[in-house]
Amino acid sequence: NAGVTQTPKFQVLKTGQSMTLQCAQDMNHEYMSWYRQDPGMGLRLIHYSVGAGITDQGEVPNGYNVSRSTTEDFPLRLLSAAPSQTSVYFCASRPRQASADTEAFFGQGTRLTVV
């Protein structure tokens, strides 16, 4: 039971570098989302997807791109890293039910430092 898998767990980038944070889930969940967690700021939604081929912006989308080509994968791309993107990033997924919301399952997180 892998659940939600994020890679890498830790990453250090130089300002201006690009990278992709990977997120994969094996639960066939329709909804996937990316959050960033900063001290005193809680979990802020970056981007989310309600199914393959469909993505939308969250609260803090600037500087990040996403795509959802398959149900399983939802990568987060930083095109030109900035120190303000130093954070812990969490990917989450949840199934879609017509009648009620469902719990979100989180990955272990990626701790990103931009120097």
Add this chain to the structure above:
Amino acid sequence: GQQVMQIPQYQHVQEGEDFTTYCNSSTTLSNIQWYKQRPGGHPVFLIQLVKSGEVKKQKRLTFQFGEAKKNSSLHITATQTTDVGTYFCAGRRGGSEKLVFGKGMKLTVNP
């Protein structure tokens, strides 16, 4: 936009004490969820409240959803050191797919 606010942001209690934390939304919510994040860990789902005025209990934790579906509370009885962590509430507004989290309430316990 939708905002979810939690108070207090930090709480330090003596082991055995009771305390309550609150979650307030600027808009009416379809439901509210609560998560717990242990230090160094990831958020883990605790419970979901859907109905106006709903009350649910999990051992020493009591969760309540307000009548107007705009606020919620978490009450912990006889706090233990295992309760340490950050508690988040999260809500979704009707018609929106976004699950928005509050800033969290960080609990520390003095044994």
